[in-house]
Amino acid sequence: MPDSPAREPADLLITHGLILTIDRADTTLRDGAIAVRGAEIIGVGPTKRLLDAYQPTEVIDATGQLVMPGLINTHTHSPAVLYRGLIEDLPLEAWLEKLWVSERQFVTPEYVRLGAALAQAEMLRGGTTTAVDMYWHPEELAQAALESGFRLVAGPVYFDGDAPDRQDTDSREASGREFLQQYRHHPTIIPCVMPHSTYTVSPKSLGRARDLAERFGALLSTHCAETATEVRTVSERHRYSPQGLLDELGMLDERTILAHCVHTSGSEIEQLAEKHVTVSHCPLSNLKLGSGVAPIPAMQKAGVRVTVGTDGAQSSNDLDMWTALRVNATLHKGVHQDPTLITAREALRMATVDAAEAIGLGGRLGSLEAGKLADVVILDLRRPHLTPLYDVYAHLAFAAGRDDVHTVIVHGKVVVRGRDMLTLRENDIMAEVNVLARDIQQSQR
Ligand SMILES: [Zn+2]
Known part of the structure; x- marks a missing residue:
């Protein structure tokens, strides 16, 4: 021509x-x-x-x-691919305890970098171009993403007690502030403050997380109402449900992404819609851990923005968004005996444009x-x-x-x-992972 x-x-x-x-x-x-x-x-x-x-x-x-x-995964813990298939068939609370004991032995910045590289290779190959990734040492997640070319939503994790990264809230918050400062206007790293949950983070620390997110105009993401036990525990401890406590602390708005919301009441669903909160629906993780089925059709009907996540591979074994998308598009039809629920188009939008809006890039991505x-x-x-x-x-x-x-x-x-x-040496990464995995497996005996 x-x-x-x-x-x-x-x-x-x-x-x-x-x-x-x-x-x-x-x-x-x-x-x-x-x-x-x-x-x-x-x-x-x-x-x-x-x-x-x-x-x-x-x-x-x-x-x-x-x-x-590209598909957008709104909830994962990517370096936990290093625990894929190791701890199985336990209820969430017992399973988390076992995982955290082991992670405390192995989680270092190098571990996070390696796990994130492996996970990003898996996600990119599978057509996932962005993920909301909650994990220790977010600066390592970001370094891995800059190398692989992945679009990453990450930031400081809040967790009270004996955390796998062996840091206290003060030091994690100090490095978290640096992270938010460094990436607040970055083209591919999107800052998000990540208190783990209302059952592992005190209201005081949750308030600190909220303040930090507000100061930097960052997103905020946390686990919410994943299991019935969680709702019971938090309600007994604080006299609020997990979502109720987050609301009481002023943490529910259009920049908030709540993972799971399985045990969410009708009035709470209305509140999610009113406050423009995003739900990250992780159907496979909820099924595999026996947590239940989130009331997604009711959320849709109420106008809640629902997106899709895989959760971490330590629990749901797979960072494949196609499977998450397909389970989301079939599960609710079966549960409610109604094949008109969640159409293929809606399922696709949840994993693309709706998710882009959730991470504050509605006009720019999806x-x-x-x-x-x-x-x-x-x-x-x-x-x-x-x-x-x-x-x-x-x-x-x-x-x-x-x-x-x-x-x-x-x-x-x-x-x-x-x-x-093109961006990662996968064979080198996998060889390094296999060496580390031998130690992880030894420690389980
Ligand atoms: Zn999770």
């Missing part, structure tokens, strides 16, 4: 794909293209039009492929539109389990999986290309 002076420069042009924008109108484009400059999408439209309009440095031909926004950040996932459609293709949403919610992910772009940068991880 002859060069025309009218063609605008672009760094990347993805051509000939089936583009699923997940914009407000749910626009899909056959033989569509996306132009990217720097970290941003600058054009979305028919391939022919974009080829005429842009002069790209690089072209990715997405013939036979689906192009969609859909493929000009002016938004280029977090893009390309899936192979030419596969037996995806052929024929009638309804792309149904395929994504009920048939597609992470093995279909071919190429992944975060913040305009290609991090996985043709199933090759």
